Amino acid sequence: MADKPIQGEKRMFMTGNEVCAYAALAANVDVMYGYPITPQNEIMHYWTRLAPKHNRTFLQTEDEISAGFTTCGGVMSGKRCFTATAGPGNTLMQEAMSMAEMMRIPAVFIIQQRGGPSTATVIYSQQEVTMTCFGANGEGLRVVYSTSSHQELFDYTIKSFNVAWKYRFPTFVLGDGYQAKMRESVTIYDPEARGIQMVDTYPLVGLPGMPGVDRDPAHLRNTYNTEEELYEVVKDLVDAYEKMAPEIVEHSTMECDDADVVILCHGIVSRAAIEAVRNLRAAGVKAGFFRPITLRPFAKDALRPIAEKAKKLLIVESSQGQFAKIVTDALYGLTTPMETIFKPGLGITSDEIVNKVKAMI
Amino acid sequence: MTVATVLEPKMPKCWRQETKPHKFCPGCGHGDILKALGTAIDELGIQDRVVFGCDIGCSLLSWDLFNCDSIQTHHGRTTPVMTGVKRARPDRICIAYMGDGGGYAIGSQHLVNAASRNEKILVIVANNVQYGMTGGQMAPTTLPGMKTETSPYGRDPESTGNPTLGPEMVAAITPDSAYVARGTMANLRQLTQMFKKALQNQIDGNGFSFVEALSACPTNWRTNAAKTWEFVEKEMTKYFKVGELKAPAKKEGQ
Ligand SMILES: Cc1ncc(C[n+]2csc(CCOP(=O)(O)OP(=O)(O)O)c2C)c(N)n1
Ligand code: SF4
Ligand SMILES: [Mg+2]
Numbered sequence: 001m002a003d004k005p006i007q008g009e010k011r012m013f014m015t016g017n018e019v020c021a022y023a024a025l026a027a028n029v030d031v032m033y034g035y036p037i038t039p040q041n042e043i044m045h046y047w048t049r050l051a052p053k054h055n056r057t058f059l060q061t062e063d064e065i066s067a068g069f070t071t072c073g074g075v076m077s078g079k080r081c082f083t084a085t086a087g088p089g090n091t092l093m094q095e096a097m098s099m100a101e102m103m104r105i106p107a108v109f110i111i112q113q114r115g116g117p118s119t120a121t122v123i124y125s126q127q128e129v130t131m132t133c134f135g136a137n138g139e140g141l142r143v144v145y146s147t148s149s150h151q152e153l154f155d156y157t158i159k160s161f162n163v164a165w166k167y168r169f170p171t172f173v174l175g176d177g178y179q180a181k182m183r184e185s186v187t188i189y190d191p192e193a194r195g196i197q198m199v200d201t202y203p204l205v206g207l208p209g210m211p212g213v214d215r216d217p218a219h220l221r222n223t224y225n226t227e228e229e230l231y232e233v234v235k236d237l238v239d240a241y242e243k244m245a246p247e248i249v250e251h252s253t254m255e256c257d258d259a260d261v262v263i264l265c266h267g268i269v270s271r272a273a274i275e276a277v278r279n280l281r282a283a284g285v286k287a288g289f290f291r292p293i294t295l296r297p298f299a300k301d302a303l304r305p306i307a308e309k310a311k312k313l314l315i316v317e318s319s320q321g322q323f324a325k326i327v328t329d330a331l332y333g334l335t336t337p338m339e340t341i342f343k344p345g346l347g348i349t350s351d352e353i354v355n356k357v358k359a360m361i
Numbered sequence: 362m363t364v365a366t367v368l369e370p371k372m373p374k375c376w377r378q379e380t381k382p383h384k385f386c387p388g389c390g391h392g393d394i395l396k397a398l399g400t401a402i403d404e405l406g407i408q409d410r411v412v413f414g415c416d417i418g419c420s421l422l423s424w425d426l427f428n429c430d431s432i433q434t435h436h437g438r439t440t441p442v443m444t445g446v447k448r449a450r451p452d453r454i455c456i457a458y459m460g461d462g463g464g465y466a467i468g469s470q471h472l473v474n475a476a477s478r479n480e481k482i483l484v485i486v487a488n489n490v491q492y493g494m495t496g497g498q499m500a501p502t503t504l505p506g507m508k509t510e511t512s513p514y515g516r517d518p519e520s521t522g523n524p525t526l527g528p529e530m531v532a533a534i535t536p537d538s539a540y541v542a543r544g545t546m547a548n549l550r551q552l553t554q555m556f557k558k559a560l561q562n563q564i565d566g567n568g569f570s571f572v573e574a575l576s577a578c579p580t581n582w583r584t585n586a587a588k589t590w591e592f593v594e595k596e597m598t599k600y601f602k603v604g605e606l607k608a609p610a611k612k613e614g615q
Binding site: 030031033057059061062063065066069070071072073074075076077078079081095096099203205206207209210211212213217218219220221222223 | 375377408409412417421424425427428429430431432433434435438441442443444445446447448449450452453470471473474
């Protein structure tokens with residue numbers, strides 16, 4: 001057997017894109033398919049440098065539609081495959097993602113959010129939340145991890161492959177341009193050294209034996225003839241998703257127990273929020289913080305009692321309320337007053353949050 | 362059901378009996394083309410290695426036609442899905458089957474780029490000169506002057522261009538190791554041979570294989586049997602020349 005690409009553990013200082021490439025390697029990914037778009041490019045750049053040394057492959061496709069669909073094809077062949085994209089590329093890839101939802105294709109997508117709408121900026125935003133969680137014609141039957149640090153990019157990229165293959169729903173690592181491009185310290189590791197067993201992959205087509213003789217042929221489809229037939233299919237998909245949800249839903253909290261103001265945010269904005277809570281507590285203000293790690297499924301049951309108990313809520317995000325829509329949907333019926341900081345495509349500092357919370361109390 | 366094979370209509374061994382009769386309209390070209398393909402698969406003895414992909418369009422009705430592992434994909438996206446399968450499992454024999462709309466309109470960038478990369482897959486386009494499944498709209502292949510739902514006064518090349526010549530285009534952008542041909546449902550013996558050569562080209566690991574098959578859509582053409590045949594044999598071939606455009610030299614022992 002070939003040497004493991006990462007032996008044991010290693011402390012590194014690198015960009016988030018590099019982290020993703022290393023994580024895919026550590027997760028034993030076979031193939032990456034991709035199309036260039038900033039700020040995701042370096043995932044491909046590092047992958048194309050690392051992969052051949054470990055007998056892994058890469059295909060640069062003609063566009064993101066093709067990158068999404070080739071990934072689906074590779075996954076249906078029983079290989080651990082992924083792709084990465086951003087912004088307008090995420091838009092084009094929605095079509096393949098919806099096929100993955102319908103056909104339970106365990107493909108992994110890394111999204112490094114950039115500014116929107118349209119071409120916008122290549123830098124940063126949290127404006128791909130709605131699209132990544134609920135894009136295309138479908139019901140949002142996806143698993144979406146919103147990461148906030150390089151360590152999480154590494155951990156959750158590996159986890160994504162396992163969740164995808166265990167539950168067979170398309171799984172997303174939702175990062176952003178800041179996480180993609182900035183350098184920070186991270187511990188990369190061989191999953192096995194941490195007791196993480198990679199979930200086995202298996203082919204959905206190209207099975208052994210003569211179809212029709214030794215076994216039935218795999219006839220995989222996404223099109224149906226009647227409303228009733230489709231309804232049964234989608235109901236089964238939703239049931240499977242809801243059964244999975246409590247097993248994988250994740251969130252983190254800080255100082256929520258006695259908080260007057262609970263700050264709600266996700267992804268890299270959580271770092272500003274944590275800093276803000278520390279500063280506010282030091283100044284005697286009872287602030288707390290709630291962060292969903294999975295945006296889909298959403299930690300509704302964990303959030304509701306916290307939100308009910310808080311005097312006020314503050315939603316902070318680098319988009320015009322895409323995250324707030326998910327939150328308010330989860331909190332329907334509660335009357336806790338809510339304020340917001342919406343900064344589409346702009347980074348948010350802890351000072352802004354501190355000032356806002358102080359103004360709220 | 363009795364297993365009286367002698368009494369049953371002759372169908373390729375790799376067709377799945379349980380899903381017959383197939384779902385195409387009477388007189389449709391898809392059934393004939395897929396029969397030729399099935400015969401080619403049988404004669405090469407590759408049924409257990411084939412992964413068959415079909416598009417959206419009437420080709421989707423073949424999703425359970427073969428006793429082969431099959432994937433029905435999205436409109437135009439069968440080429441990349443089969444590319445992905447082949448890249449991940451080079452030991453499989455991958456066939457992407459689609460209509461002229463799927464191949465030359467919505468999926469044209471995939472066809473051009475799969476051909477340019479010399480992907481080791483077989484792409485088959487059933488050319489029935491219009492969009493069959495959606496009710497007979499103009500396709501890139503619609504003949505000049507031909508009436509369709511979206512060219513009710515006849516296709517005007519001045520405003521909508523000339524019919525796409527798929528094999529000619531693919532031949533122009535592929536290396537000599539590619540196999541490129543245009544066959545027709547009117548000559549199934551020849552079409553079967555083309556499919557066999559195209560599949561052999563993939564088996565040999567040479568390069569891209571592409572076969573366009575002239576096909577009939579009597580339902581949307583609103584033609585009877587005689588008119589349908591006349592159109593396929595006389596009208597379509599005026600524009601679309603049947604024959605091989607590229608055939609890599611045979612390997613020894615073949
Ligand atoms: C993205 C997308 N756009 C449009 C359609 C609608 N649609 C279904 S079949 C079809 C045309 C099929 O024509 P062709 O590829 O020539 O196949 P045929 O039915 O003629 O065999 C279209 C446009 C679709 N399914 N998906
Ligand atoms: S509509 Fe045309 S192409 Fe479709 S099955 Fe009927 S005859 Fe064939
Ligand atoms: Mg057609």
